[in-house]
Amino acid sequence: MRTSELDYELDESLIAVRPAEPRESARLMVVRRSDPQRVEHARIADLPDVLASGDVLVFNRTRVLPARFEGRNLDTQGRVEGLWLRDGVGCDGLAWEALVRARRFRPGRRLELTTCAARASGVILTLVEKMSADGAWLVRVDDPQARTTPEILEEVGRTPIPPYIRGARKRAGLEVSDELDRAAYQTVFAREGGDEPVQGSVAAPTAGLHFTPALLERIGARGVDRAEVTLHVGAGTFKPIETERVEEHPMHAEWCALGDAAWVMQSDRRVVAVGSTSARTLETFAARAEEGQSVSGWVSTELLITPGYRWRRVDGLLTNFHLPRSTLLAMVAAFVPGGIERLLELYRIAMDKRYRFYSYGDAMLILP
Known part of the structure; x- marks a missing residue:
């Protein structure tokens, strides 16, 4: 076909x-x-x-899962957005495979995730290895509270609404709370x-x-x-x-x-x-x-x-x-x-x- x-x-x-x-x-x-x-x-x-x-x-x-996350690049202070895909392997402690979108990324870059209220969460992602050309990375997750992935995402994650819906909302000037989408x-x-x-x-x-x-x-x-x-x-x-x-x-x-x-x-x-x-x-x-x-x-x-x-x-x-x-x-x-x-x-x-x-x-x- x-x-x-x-x-x-x-x-x-x-x-x-x-x-x-x-x-x-x-x-x-x-x-x-x-x-x-x-x-x-x-x-x-x-x-x-x-x-x-x-x-x-x-x-x-x-x-x-509230798999979409936002944060800041600790080196440049630039805004970062990403999507948790699954837990990863190959790191000591917790690791994720995640889509991370930002410019000029390389292994070793550190990102701090922010909460839905735009506050620093203390959760740090360190880029370990790029896994695909579409932006998938293996990242090490350092959390002061040593929580599981679902527990971390519950605090810092946003509802992974499809990009075409978010784009249509933006063009229409429509704001919908994550709380509404989460339900x-x-x-x-x-x-x-x-x-x-x-x-x-x-x-x-x-x-x-x-x-x-x-x-x-x-x-x-x-x-x-x-x-x-x-x-x-x-x-x-x-x-x-x-x-x-x-x-x-x-x-x-x-x-x-x-x-x-x-x-x-x-x-x-x-x-x-x-x-x-x-x-x-x-x-x-x-x-x-x-x-x-x-x-x-x-x-x-x-x-x-x-x-x-x-x-x-x-x-x-x-x-x-x-x-x-x-x-x-x-x-x-x-x-x-x-x-x-x-x-x-x-x-x-x-x-x-x-x-x-x-x-x-x-x-x-x-x-x-």
């Missing part, structure tokens, strides 16, 4: 800069693989009436990590943001069951496809696990994945099961789904409207009959009806 096929133009006013309030008031486009020309327009709150008794909704229970950019079913390869995500599983406890209760009363998997979303989810062909894109790796949802692999019930991350987790483990491999424990997945992919376990998909030239758009194109051509027709319908796009935006439900 040519990457250029994933291009489309979007009126910037359709980029959602705030979540729907209440969450379930977000709009919902409903399409069916068995009847691709049929398009219905509803609300997330209508899901109990749209889903069928016996369906299984599969959610991603990952927790978004809104987290699913109501997010769980604290335990003994896991990474502590959490740097981006939300956005389709899950639409749900409230009351809506989940109504869905359950309809006879729809619920299962939870985990995929910790990495920064690669925002990386556009830059290769000429989609299949040549170096897919980022993310940790995932079925956990208590392993039963879904053997179930003959209709499975609706809530979001691309739930879908990738299910399909990763379905492929492993097909090959006779274990479906327990944690697995690092680099699954790239493009048109022509043979779906193994996902029957339906709830997903937001995605960015051009993204692996997420390619995945949805692989699920819709008619591929990218039909999907972009649906996107044009959504634009004409003023649906809101991207992470805080509206959603599409693709049923069998």
